[in-house]
Amino acid sequence: MRGMARTATAALMAVGITVLAGVAVAAEGTALKSHDWPFEGVFGRFDQAALQRGYQVYRDVCSACHSVRFLTFRNLEGIGFGADRVKALAATFEVEDGPNDEGDMFSRPGRPSDPLPKPFPNPQAARAANGGALPPDLSLIAVAREGGPNYIFSILTGYQDAPADFELTDGKNYNPYFPGHQIGMPEPLFDEAVDYADGTKATVDQMAGDVAQFLAWASEPTMVERKRIGIKVVLFLLVLTGLLYASKRKVWSKIKSH
Amino acid sequence: MSQVPNNPIIRWIEYRLPIFGFVNHQLVDYPTPRNLNYWWNFGSLAGIALVIQIVTGIVLAMYYTPSGNDAFDSIQQIMRNVNYGWMLRYIHLNGSSMFFAVVYIHLFRGLYYGSYKNPREILWWMGLVILLLMMATAFMGYVLPWGQMSFWAATVITNLFTAIPVVGDAITTWLWGGFVVGEPLLKRFYSLHYLLPFVIVGAVFVHLWALHVHKSNNPLGIDMKGPQDALPFHPYYTIKDLFGLGIFLLLFAVIVFFAPEYLALPINNEPANSLVTPPHIVPEWYFLPFYAILRALPNKLGGVALTALSLVVLFALPWLDTSKVRSARFRPIYKQVFWLLLIDVIVLGWVGANPPMGKFILIGRLATAYYFLHFLVIIPLVGKLERPRPLPESIATPVLKGDAAKGGVS
Numbered sequence: 183m184r185g186m187a188r189t190a191t192a193a194l195m196a197v198g199i200t201v202l203a204g205v206a207v208a209a210e211g212t213a214l215k216s217h218d219w220p221f222e223g224v225f226g227r228f229d230q231a232a233l234q235r236g237y238q239v240y241r242d243v244c245s246a247c248h249s250v251r252f253l254t255f256r257n258l259e260g261i262g263f264g265a266d267r268v269k270a271l272a273a274t275f276e277v278e279d280g281p282n283d284e285g286d287m288f289s290r291p292g293r294p295s296d297p298l299p300k301p302f303p304n305p306q307a308a309r310a311a312n313g314g315a316l317p318p319d320l321s322l323i324a325v326a327r328e329g330g331p332n333y334i335f336s337i338l339t340g341y342q343d344a345p346a347d348f349e350l351t352d353g354k355n356y357n358p359y360f361p362g363h364q365i366g367m368p369e370p371l372f373d374e375a376v377d378y379a380d381g382t383k384a385t386v387d388q389m390a391g392d393v394a395q396f397l398a399w400a401s402e403p404t405m406v407e408r409k410r411i412g413i414k415v416v417l418f419l420l421v422l423t424g425l426l427y428a429s430k431r432k433v434w435s436k437i438k439s440h
Numbered sequence: 441m442s443q444v445p446n447n448p449i450i451r452w453i454e455y456r457l458p459i460f461g462f463v464n465h466q467l468v469d470y471p472t473p474r475n476l477n478y479w480w481n482f483g484s485l486a487g488i489a490l491v492i493q494i495v496t497g498i499v500l501a502m503y504y505t506p507s508g509n510d511a512f513d514s515i516q517q518i519m520r521n522v523n524y525g526w527m528l529r530y531i532h533l534n535g536s537s538m539f540f541a542v543v544y545i546h547l548f549r550g551l552y553y554g555s556y557k558n559p560r561e562i563l564w565w566m567g568l569v570i571l572l573l574m575m576a577t578a579f580m581g582y583v584l585p586w587g588q589m590s591f592w593a594a595t596v597i598t599n600l601f602t603a604i605p606v607v608g609d610a611i612t613t614w615l616w617g618g619f620v621v622g623e624p625l626l627k628r629f630y631s632l633h634y635l636l637p638f639v640i641v642g643a644v645f646v647h648l649w650a651l652h653v654h655k656s657n658n659p660l661g662i663d664m665k666g667p668q669d670a671l672p673f674h675p676y677y678t679i680k681d682l683f684g685l686g687i688f689l690l691l692f693a694v695i696v697f698f699a700p701e702y703l704a705l706p707i708n709n710e711p712a713n714s715l716v717t718p719p720h721i722v723p724e725w726y727f728l729p730f731y732a733i734l735r736a737l738p739n740k741l742g743g744v745a746l747t748a749l750s751l752v753v754l755f756a757l758p759w760l761d762t763s764k765v766r767s768a769r770f771r772p773i774y775k776q777v778f779w780l781l782l783i784d785v786i787v788l789g790w791v792g793a794n795p796p797m798g799k800f801i802l803i804g805r806l807a808t809a810y811y812f813l814h815f816l817v818i819i820p821l822v823g824k825l826e827r828p829r830p831l832p833e834s835i836a837t838p839v840l841k842g843d844a845a846k847g848g849v850s
Contacts, residue, residue, distance in 0.1 A: 224698055252516050318710075321516070325701060326709035361719075401709075404519070404526045411527070412697020419693055423686030430683045433675050437474065 212358040214332040215339065217391060221398060224413065227406055228399050233261035235378055236396025239389045242376045244320065247312060247367075249300040250400055252321035256294035260403045261396070268294050275299050313353045315366025324394070324401040331394040333359065338390035341369040466652060471670035472677050473658035475835050479553075480656065481684035482546035487644060488685060489539035494637050496532040497581075500525075504584065506630035508623035511586035512711040530700040531692075536578050537703050538692050540726035543571060552778055554766030555657040561758040563650035568754055570643045575727070577636040580629040582724060589705050591712035592721045594629070595621045600734075603741040620714070660838065661766025662831055669835035720795055728792030729785050735796045736808035746808065753815040760815055762823030770829040773822050777814060784810045 220229045237258065240250070255272040259265060272292035277299070280287035292299070301317075302308035309316050327333040336359040344356035344363075354364040371386045378384050399405070445451050445460060454460050503522050505514035518525035547567065550556055556564035583594045598615055602608040617624025655664060664670050671677070695702065703725060707718050723731050733750050734743045753760070768775040784807050791804040832838045 252513075252520060257520075322709045326706050328706050330706070402519070402526070408526060408530075408697055408700070412693065415693045415697060416690065419686060419690045423683065423690060426679065426683040426686045430679045433679045437671065437676065 212336075212340075214329045214336045214359060216332050217335050217394070219331055219395065219398070221395070221405065224409060226409065228261075228395060230262040231380060232392045232395045233399050234263070235380065235382060235389075236392035236394070236399075237261060238379060239371075239376055239393040240320075240396055243370055243389075244393065245298070245301060247301055247308070247317040248320045249302075250298055250321045250397075251300065251319050253298050253400055254295055255292060255298065257400075257403055261399065265294070272296060312366060317367065320397055320400065322401050324398040326401075330401075331398045334394040334397055335390050337365070338371055338393070339386055467678075468672065468674040470652070470673040471655060471664065471667070472673050473656055473664055473835055474669060474671045474676075475658050475660060475838075476656060476677070476680075477659050478680075478684060479545070479549040480658075481681055482542050482549060484681045485542045485684060485688050486539065486546055488688075489535060489542055490637070490640060490644065493532060493535045493539060494641075496528050496535065497634070497637065499528055500532055501634060504630075506584065506627050508586065508626060508712075511584065511626060515585045527696070530696045534692070534695050534700060534703065536581065537724070537726065538688070538695075539574065540578070542688070543574065544726070547571070548782060550657075551781070552768045553657055553659060554661050554761070554763075554768070556758050557761065557764075557766050558758065559654050560650070560657065563647060563654075564758060565755060566643055566647040566650055568751070570640055570647060572751065573636055573640045573643060577633060577640065578724070578726070580633040580636070583626065583629050584633060585708065586626060586712045587708035588710045588712060588716070588718050589708040589721070591621065591714065592718055593723060594625060596721055598625070600740070600744050603744045605741070622714075657766060658835060659767060659769060660832060660835055661770070662835060665834050722793055725789065725793075728790075729788035730792070732788040732792035732804045733808050733811065735792075736805050750811060753812065757815065757819070760819050762820050763826065763828065765828040765831065770831055771822075771826055772829065773826040774819075777818050777822060781811070781814045784814065 220227060220232075240248075255268050258268050258271070263271070272294050275292040275296075276289045277292045277296050278287055278289050282288055302311065305316055324330045324334060329336070337357060340357050340359040342356055342358065344350045348356065348363070350356055351364055354366060355368055356363060357365045371389050373386060374384050375386075376384050376389060382388060402408075445454060450460055500518065503514065503518045503525065505511055515529070518529050520526075522528075550564065550567070579593070579597060583590045598612060598621060601612045601615060604611060613619060615625070616622070617628060655670075658664075705722070722728070730747055730750065734747045737743045737746060763771060763774065765771055768778055787803065787807045788811065791800050791807060794800045796804065
C-alpha cells in the first residue's frame, strides 16, 4: 500500500508539473513544420557549415531589415570564422564612433568587438521604411517564439496565396504560420537568392533551414558548451549519488536487518 | 562528543561560546525518529535550494542592471559575456522551480502525516510564512529580467491592489512609485528581491527552532517515547539526506543543462513593451493553482479575497482538523480525501494555465469550491466521523517487528 501511495504521489506530481508546463501556452493556428535539427538532444551540436551558410543568408537577405543586436563580429568565431577573418570582415563595415576630443562623431572601420551593424538607426525609422511594421531584432527570435527554429523555418517557407474568403489588409502578406495569418514581411527567400560560398544549392528550404540554425545559435551561442558541461556534471552526479547510496546502505545496515 | 572535549583550544572556546556542544546537540546527537521515510528528505532539500538561490543570486546581482532601459540587455550580457553567466542564470531561473517543487512536496507530506497538529502548530505556521515570503520573492524575481511576461505579470498582480475599497488606487500608485508600471517599480522589486531571501533565512531558523523543540513527526504520527524510538541525526539522517540531495541535484542538472528554457515562457525573451499585451498572461507553474482561484470569481475584490483565504485556511488547519490522530496511515477516510485534495490542486493548476473561457470557467469554480469544501467542511467532519485504526504501541515496536526473534539490534 505504502509503495503504491508513493508511486502514485510521484506520478501525480510529475504529471501535474508536465501538464501545467505544457498546457501553459496551447498552440494556436497551424501546426508548425518540423525539421530535423542537428543541435537537438543531449549530444546535439550545431553544423558549422550550415551556420556559416545561415550567416550568409542573414547578411545577404535578412540584415536589410533585421538587426541582431546582441551579436558582435567576434562572436562569429563561434561559427568557425578564424580571428583574422573576423577582423577583416569587421573592417569592411564603417562604424560611427565618438565623440572625439573635438566633440565630433567620426566613422572608422569596424573592429571585432563591434556589434553587427543595424539596418535602421531607431525603431521609428524601421517602421517608416516598412509600412508601419517593425522588423523584430533577431538575436533571441529562436527562443522568443513558440516552436523556436521550427517557427522560423515555417514562416520562411510558409508563404501562400490567401484563401478566397480571407480579407488580406493592403501591404500585408498571407502566411498561415504567423499569428493572425497576416505578416508585414514580404516573402524574403527565393531559389538562388544567395550564392552560397560553399557551392550548396540555394533552395528556399535549404536557406530557411540554414538561417534558422544560425538564429538558433545566435540566441544561445553557449549552447554547445552548456550541453558538454552538462554531460560531465550528470556523469559526476551519477557516480556521487551511487556512492552516497552505497554509504547510506552501509550506515543503515547496522539498524535495519530486513 | 557529549563529554568534555580533549583539545584545549576547543575546550577554551566551548567554555566561552558553547558552539561545539550546540552543533553536537542539534545536528549530531539530535534524536530523530528511527522510522522516517524519504518524504522527510524534502525539508533539508528546501534549505539547500534556498542556499543555491542565494549564492547564485548574489553573483548575478554583480552583473544585473535594474533599469527600464538596461535590465533586459544586462541579462543577455550575463548569458553571453560573463564567464559561466549562462550557468549561474539557468541555475537561478530553474532553482526557483526546484525550490517550489520541493517545498510543495514538503507541505503535502505535512498534510498527509498530520505534521501540523499539536504541538507543531507554530512550526507549521513558520513553514507557511516561509511559503508566503517565497511567493513574494519569486514574483519580484520574475519581474527583474523585464521581458514581456515580467512586465505584464507585474502589471496584473500590482493592479490587484486597486481592488481594495477606497484606498486601493492610492496604494497602487504608492507601490508603483508612479502612475504606471515602470522603472521605479523595477528598482524597488530589485531591492526587495535581494532583501527577502535573508528574511526567509531568518524564518527558516525560527522554523528549525520550533522543529527542534518537539522534534520531527514521523510516518506513524506518534511521539518518540524513549531512546529506542530514536536515532542520532548523524550519521543516519545526514547520509540519507545526502543521498536524497544527489537525486535532487541530478534532476536539477538535467533541467539546467539540457532543458533550461522548458519551464520558461518564450515570450519573456522579448523585451518589455507597455504597448503590446501578450495574448495569454500566465504566471510560473508554481502560482497556477492560486491564479485559478484568483480568477474563479467575476469580481476582482472577491477573487483577491478568495486567494488570500486559500492561504488563511492553511494557517487555521491545525484547528479545522478535529482528529487527534496525525498520520493518514491510520485514518482510512482522511487518506482518501488527501488524494482528492492533491488532484483538486493539480486541476486548479491546469485551469490556471488556460485562458478563463468556456469549460475552464466552470471547472475552475468547481475546483475552487472543492478546495474550500475540503478544508472548511470535509476536514472538520472527517475528524469527527472517522474511526481511526488502532495506533501502534511505539515507534520501535512496528519498526523492529520481526527483529526480536533475531535478537534485536542496536
